Amino acid sequence: MQAQNPSHALALVLVDELARCGVTDAVLAPGSRSAALAMALHDDPRLRLHVQVDERSAGFLAVGLGRATGRPAAVVVTSGSAVANLHPAVVEAHTGAVPLLLLTADRPPELRGTGANQAIDQLHLFGRSVRWFHEAGAADDHPGAVAHWRSMAARAVGEALGLAGPAGPVHLNLPFREPTVPASDDGRTRAEPFSASLDGRPERRPWVSITRTPRHAAPGELAVLAGRLVATERGLIVVGQTTAPAGPIHALSRATGYPVIAEPPSGARLPGALAHAHHLLGHAGFARAHRPDLVIRIGRTGVSRNVASLLGPDVPQVLIDPDGGWHDPDRAVSHLLVADVAATCTELVDELAVPASSEWADGWAAADAAAADAVAAVLDDGDLPSEPRTARDLAAALPDGTTLVVGSSMPIRDLDQVMCPREGLRVLASRGASGIDGTVSTALGIAIADATSDGARRQPTVALVGDLTLLHDSNGFLLSPDLERVDCTFVVLDNDGGGIFSFLPQAAYPASFERVFGTPHGRDLSHLAAFHELGYHRIDLASDLPTVLTRTRLAGGIHLVHVRTDREANRQLHDRLTRAVHDALG
Known part of the structure; x- marks a missing residue:
């Protein structure tokens, strides 16, 4: 040079x-x-x-x-x-x-x-x-x-x-x-x-080559923790956003008999994990009867308030984090183990030696199955699109290898409450500051990363976002000419405003609510798609979503799949889901 x-x-x-x-x-x-x-x-x-x-x-x-x-x-x-x-x-x-x-x-x-x-x-x-x-x-x-x-x-x-x-x-x-x-x-x-x-x-070669090695827990520390696991039947593994592989976490679940509550971005919402912990723990009687005696926490949690309410200071909790991350907003963690998650889980499984089963785990599984049936009965009653059904059907319909990027506010909560465990789907979300800003650009960056170096198409990236999230970062679509090399479908839940506020205390103040919280924008998103030369598809029947997703995947490029919803109807639907699960639990 x-x-x-x-x-x-x-x-x-x-x-x-x-x-x-x-x-x-x-x-x-x-x-x-x-x-x-x-x-x-x-x-x-x-x-x-x-x-x-x-x-x-x-x-x-x-x-x-x-x-x-x-x-x-x-x-x-x-x-x-x-x-x-x-x-x-x-x-x-x-x-x-x-x-x-x-x-x-x-x-x-x-x-x-x-x-x-x-x-x-x-x-x-x-x-x-x-x-x-x-x-x-x-x-x-x-x-x-x-x-x-x-x-x-x-x-x-x-x-x-x-x-x-x-x-x-x-x-x-x-x-x-x-x-x-x-x-x-x-x-x-x-x-x-x-x-x-x-x-x-x-x-x-780099000017300085850097070598990193995983942090391992001391053998004595592992032995003590393994002893606690053996002595405790009523345990849970709660997994939030983490880069740790899911395999060792589920192996620890099988070795302990502890159910896994896994947020979608954890990568651990796999078969065997609970799908409806939010709804189960919203039932006061179930939550009281299923208070755990020990919780193993991995990653940063916080999507579900009902799960967070279970993880109070009265519940013994061990947080495993490779960097010593202080993921404890409720000051409930009693032991922070600074060690590599995968290595620690694998070493604990070796200490425990044999898989475990328990009436405790069976009870959680039976309740989760009952909740699944109740949720399905409500969501499948009719063919009008809804926000929870779109989240559920989207996660189920995407082919193996797809990356699903989930926006903050209601989309991540809907997905957490209704996504059925499955293999082959990577879920990513901006859960650091949990803001809606930059979501379009983040999804496009992920889509670019998922393409090969010459821009050839792999499995596409799909984003599930709200209307305000899309509008907040619509400048992200100004990326050019990179758009020609990107496959990304944006499924937009459009309730003309901020739907999450309908579930918060502000909703009790109708005089000010709509203007300063609901914030309807009145924009037609088809015009935005036309301006940015995106493919546009409107979903009028919920059952049409899988067909439209297949069409956008085969076509390639950037698409906007528009799902119109109503904020008040969405709030009422969530109430129906809660009642249905509570009735199913008796």
């Missing part, structure tokens, strides 16, 4: 080192101060470059790429307010443990605090939400510069993947002096060529 000036050198070295460290994707929001980085990314075939005009959407596109792959994607923006627009994505990556690289171009130090255009204080702009911040300093042609830049890039990738804790966002602030493009003959961008060698390690 040969650079024409220091800014060009910094960009070439940084992009080369990121590729050496395993980064495969970068998202760019156009700007001038980041020109050197933009051109270097465009010209390097090892990285897929995605261009998004909206910086906030660009940040969430990178979050989707990181969530799907487990590798940090880089997001590149110019200086000034462009950087501030990344903050919502930074918050989600921080709270959701998603690896993310923020490469923010900046004015050089001599232009800061002078009133220069697009010059704000970008130092530590994201505060404690990043795993590591580094100000690179303005690029200069001096000994040691290349080693500094390569070490910085290698550490940034390592910190994003989690060196001393969970994965998360890393911020590299990169001041560029002009010229920010390779030297030309226009009389304005002349500079002396960069004199130092830009070479990295031989054989394209």
Whole structure:
């Protein structure tokens, strides 16, 4: 590599080192101060470059790429307010443990605090939400510069993947002096060529190779916990959002006889797990009779209030987390075991030796089956689309290998309450900050990650979102020309506003409710689909959903499947579901 000036050198070295460290994707929001980085990314075939005009959407596109792959994607923006627009994505990556690289171009130090255009204080702009911040300093042609830049890039990738804790966002602030493009003959961008060698390690190795090993619990600690499991029949395994594989968790369930309550994004809502814990634990009598004597908790929970009410301080609870994550908003956990989840479950199974069964587990299974029948009877009564039925039928109809991205607010709750356990479906959700922002871009990032490197189609990505969630990030559809290489179907539950508020105390105040909580928008989503040139399909009969999904999968590209619902009817349907399950439990 040969650079024409220091800014060009910094960009070439940084992009080369990121590729050496395993980064495969970068998202760019156009700007001038980041020109050197933009051109270097465009010209390097090892990285897929995605261009998004909206910086906030660009940040969430990178979050989707990181969530799907487990590798940090880089997001590149110019200086000034462009950087501030990344903050919502930074918050989600921080709270959701998603690896993310923020490469923010900046004015050089001599232009800061002078009133220069697009010059704000970008130092530590994201505060404690990043795993590591580094100000690179303005690029200069001096000994040691290349080693500094390569070490910085290698550490940034390592910190994003989690060196001393969970994965998360890393911020590299990169001041560029002009010229920010390779030297030309226009009389304005002349500079002396960069004199130092830009070479990295031989054989394209990273400047710093990082090795991570799983944390194992001490043998004595495992023996004590295994003893507690053997001595306790009335136990539960509760699994929230986690990257731990489901197999060892279910093996521990079989070895202990403990039922598994698994939120859909946990990856553990497999056959054998309970599907209707929310409804079961909403029955006061059942909840009292089924208070566990020990709970093994894995991942971050919080979708169901009824499950959360079971996990009170009076219930002994052991949280297993590889990074020591403090997933305990109710201050109920009595033991935090900092260890790899899969290894710990496997080692506990070895300690326990033989599978267990119990009347306790049989009772949960029988109640769950009764709840399933009751829920099905209500949802299948007629063929009008509803939000819970759409969630249930969508999860059941998608072919193996599909990724289902679920929006916050009601869609994730509906899915949690009605999704039947199944194999072959990966469910992802932004449950870090649990916001609705950036969901369109996150889903598109996941869809891009699910495609092969040449854009060939695999199983599609499908997103289940509400209407406000879709509108909030509709700029995500401005991603282009990447849309031609993305297969993603958005199933939109459109109740003309914020449906979740109908289930909250605010609903008891009708004078103000509709304007400040219901917030009807009155928009026709078919017009949005036409503007962005998306495929559009309206669902008038619930039974039509599987056929439409097949059609969009075969067609490829981006589609909007529109399901119109009514907020008040949806609230009444949820009441009917609750009553039906309670009647089934007697």
